[in-house]
Amino acid sequence: MCGLAGVMTRDGSAPDPALLRRLQDALAHRGPDGRGMLVRGDTALIHLRLSIVDLVTGAQPLMAPGGAALVANGEIYNDPVLRAEMAGTPFQTRSDCEPAVFLAERDGAGFADRLRGMYAIAVHDPARRRLLLARDPFGIKPLYYIANRSLFAFASEPQALLAAGLAPRAVDPLRRAELLQLKFSTGRQTIYPGICRVLPGETLVIERGLIVEHRMRPALPAGGPRPQPKAAAVQQLGAVLLDSVTAHLRADVPYGLFLSGGIDSSALLALMRRATGQRIHALTVGWDGAGALDESREAERLAKVMGADCHRLEMNDHHFWSLAPRIAAAIDDPTADAAVLPSWMLGQAAAADGLKVTLCGEGADELFGGYARHRKQRAPWRWFARKPRSSGLFGDPASWAGWRDGLATLEDAGQGQRSPMQAVQALDCAEWLPNDLLIKLDRTLMVHGVEGRTPFLDPVVADFAFRLPDALKGGARFGKVLLRDWLSTAFPQAGAYARKKGFKPPVGAWIAARADMLAPLMAAHPGLADVLPAERVRAAINQAGDAAQPAWSLLFYALWHSRHILGLPVEGDIGHVLREAAKARGK
Numbered sequence: 001m002c003g004l005a006g007v008m009t010r011d012g013s014a015p016d017p018a019l020l021r022r023l024q025d026a027l028a029h030r031g032p033d034g035r036g037m038l039v040r041g042d043t044a045l046i047h048l049r050l051s052i053v054d055l056v057t058g059a060q061p062l063m064a065p066g067g068a069a070l071v072a073n074g075e076i077y078n079d080p081v082l083r084a085e086m087a088g089t090p091f092q093t094r095s096d097c098e099p100a101v102f103l104a105e106r107d108g109a110g111f112a113d114r115l116r117g118m119y120a121i122a123v124h125d126p127a128r129r130r131l132l133l134a135r136d137p138f139g140i141k142p143l144y145y146i147a148n149r150s151l152f153a154f155a156s157e158p159q160a161l162l163a164a165g166l167a168p169r170a171v172d173p174l175r176r177a178e179l180l181q182l183k184f185s186t187g188r189q190t191i192y193p194g195i196c197r198v199l200p201g202e203t204l205v206i207e208r209g210l211i212v213e214h215r216m217r218p219a220l221p222a223g224g225p226r227p228q229p230k231a232a233a234v235q236q237l238g239a240v241l242l243d244s245v246t247a248h249l250r251a252d253v254p255y256g257l258f259l260s261g262g263i264d265s266s267a268l269l270a271l272m273r274r275a276t277g278q279r280i281h282a283l284t285v286g287w288d289g290a291g292a293l294d295e296s297r298e299a300e301r302l303a304k305v306m307g308a309d310c311h312r313l314e315m316n317d318h319h320f321w322s323l324a325p326r327i328a329a330a331i332d333d334p335t336a337d338a339a340v341l342p343s344w345m346l347g348q349a350a351a352a353d354g355l356k357v358t359l360c361g362e363g364a365d366e367l368f369g370g371y372a373r374h375r376k377q378r379a380p381w382r383w384f385a386r387k388p389r390s391s392g393l394f395g396d397p398a399s400w401a402g403w404r405d406g407l408a409t410l411e412d413a414g415q416g417q418r419s420p421m422q423a424v425q426a427l428d429c430a431e432w433l434p435n436d437l438l439i440k441l442d443r444t445l446m447v448h449g450v451e452g453r454t455p456f457l458d459p460v461v462a463d464f465a466f467r468l469p470d471a472l473k474g475g476a477r478f479g480k481v482l483l484r485d486w487l488s489t490a491f492p493q494a495g496a497y498a499r500k501k502g503f504k505p506p507v508g509a510w511i512a513a514r515a516d517m518l519a520p521l522m523a524a525h526p527g528l529a530d531v532l533p534a535e536r537v538r539a540a541i542n543q544a545g546d547a548a549q550p551a552w553s554l555l556f557y558a559l560w561h562s563r564h565i566l567g568l569p570v571e572g573d574i575g576h577v578l579r580e581a582a583k584a585r586g587k
Helices: 017-026 079-085 098-114 158-163 173-182 230-248 263-276 296-305 317-330 340-352 364-368 405-411 420-446 459-465 481-490 507-512 515-523 534-542 548-564 574-586
Strands: 002-009 034-040 043-049 069-076 117-125 130-135 144-147 151-155 202-207 210-216 255-258 281-287 309-315 357-359 451-453
Touching: 002 017, 002 069, 002 117, 017 034, 017 043, 017 151, 017 158, 034 069, 043 069, 043 117, 069 098, 079 098, 098 117, 098 130, 098 202, 098 210, 144 158, 151 158, 173 405, 173 548, 230 263, 230 459, 230 481, 255 263, 255 340, 263 296, 263 364, 263 481, 281 296, 281 340, 296 309, 309 340, 317 340, 317 420, 317 507, 317 548, 317 574, 340 420, 364 420, 364 459, 364 481, 405 420, 420 451, 507 515, 507 548, 515 534, 515 548, 515 574, 534 548, 548 574
Parallel strands: 255 281, 255 357, 281 309, 357 451
Antiparallel strands: 002 043, 002 151, 034 043, 069 117, 117 130, 130 202, 144 151, 202 210
16 A cells, blocks of 8 residues: 556656655655655656565566556555466566556556456556556545646645645635535546546556546446345355455555444454454444444444454544544545544554554445435335435535536436446445545545555455345345345344444534634635635534534535645644634735
8 A cells, every 4th residue: 555646748858856756755654664766758657655565575666577667556456366367477576566567568558457456556658658547446546637738647645736736726616515515526526626536447548648548447247136045145245255355354564453333344353353263453433422323332342252352442522623633634635524533543543553454344335235325216215215415415505506416417327227226326336435435544544554445345246246136235224134134144243233323423512512612713714705604604513513514514624725725734723723724814
């Protein structure tokens, strides 16, 4: 797990060394174990290394005999299979990414079709005079780019492109409206004008600084649900999940598990124990005074049952007040998901415990039908259900017109033979998953030098799960029916059919406790001045105890704007940062 960046100039000149240093320095936190750079002709590749596999010889760029050079951020889990298929290839390292550079030299733009894993990859192929950028089908690993009249540049995080001076510190109003209404932004264009995402599953071909080809690799299989007996499906699910977890445990460093107490991480706990036979190191987080919202005690109980060591953290209002500015600074591609707060603390604790890899449960809801919006697509409920996310958090302000266009475009694109439930799952996999959950996971862990792995987001798992009969995913009362049935046998103490309490800290209560001080500071924030009237901002903060998400969305946006647009430091607590932003408005 690493950071990468690079440049290809339009006129064939050598990239500016000062620009390359700024890109590299801005990504230093993603690669504390080493730096690499290759400059040749019009192209430069930059790598920051977090050593996970092949600690001795795995430094990048990796080279193929014909001159192709690769830098990568990710893990290729079918590396042993690829090496066996490529017998006789003169590999120089044990790096799981090395087969990819040989594939790129041999297969060109189709090289990523053979990869099983999470990855953002850049390959410079001097023989074809082109640059390839590829991102895994689920978008687990991030990759951004900007193209202007003089160059094409890319990086693992948009803040690096900003730090290098390649894009203005400005906001796209439509993406801002999406963020505040949905908690995330959709599609290729980020909130920063000119900075784009490489889409999940996309491979870009760049020649002379221009994109000349787009290739897409789908995350989900085509076709509708396939009939399958429940008993056979339960048995097959166990084998599929064990295969994925075993692959995701390949590492030459200590690893652990984020254990929420819900069914997804409980399933991973059981599978990790089955795959390794060893005592698992788990981490969980709870909330001070949050009562029924806290599942951390259940996580501790399950860890004890499974013979795991469980490190419990407790997050309180002090942590929220002091850490929120730093956390917002880490989420440069913004998502107003309050789960960034505990995820950041878990990443910090994992690093302190000596873990470089943690397994995480992201993706189970999307693939196995875990959300109420999935279940509502089954008859007879779908005849009464509205489109998911048809209403934004702030109603429909006139100045925010078009905030739902990104989702609507995908909804109207046509789903072929997919069922209505599959269509909503596919939409979640295309937008909500990569642009909210996986951004949260990547940034909150990588800022601490920790790699998060997601065994549910695996092509083998997706091929099995997505085409399950709808009835094995969403029932009248519960989602993830098949996963629950499997867990009830594999780990009966986990309470597979218990109601989920969620992984949401009580931000509403924490904001409400200081609303008198926060409301005027928020109303005076320069980033919110042309977003909503001051009285609406104050009202959202004052109503935080009853409606937490609108208040947190505005507060997160103000903190994010202070750092990434105004360029203010994030030392100090929430109040200090907001006061400094108000001063900036008055200058």
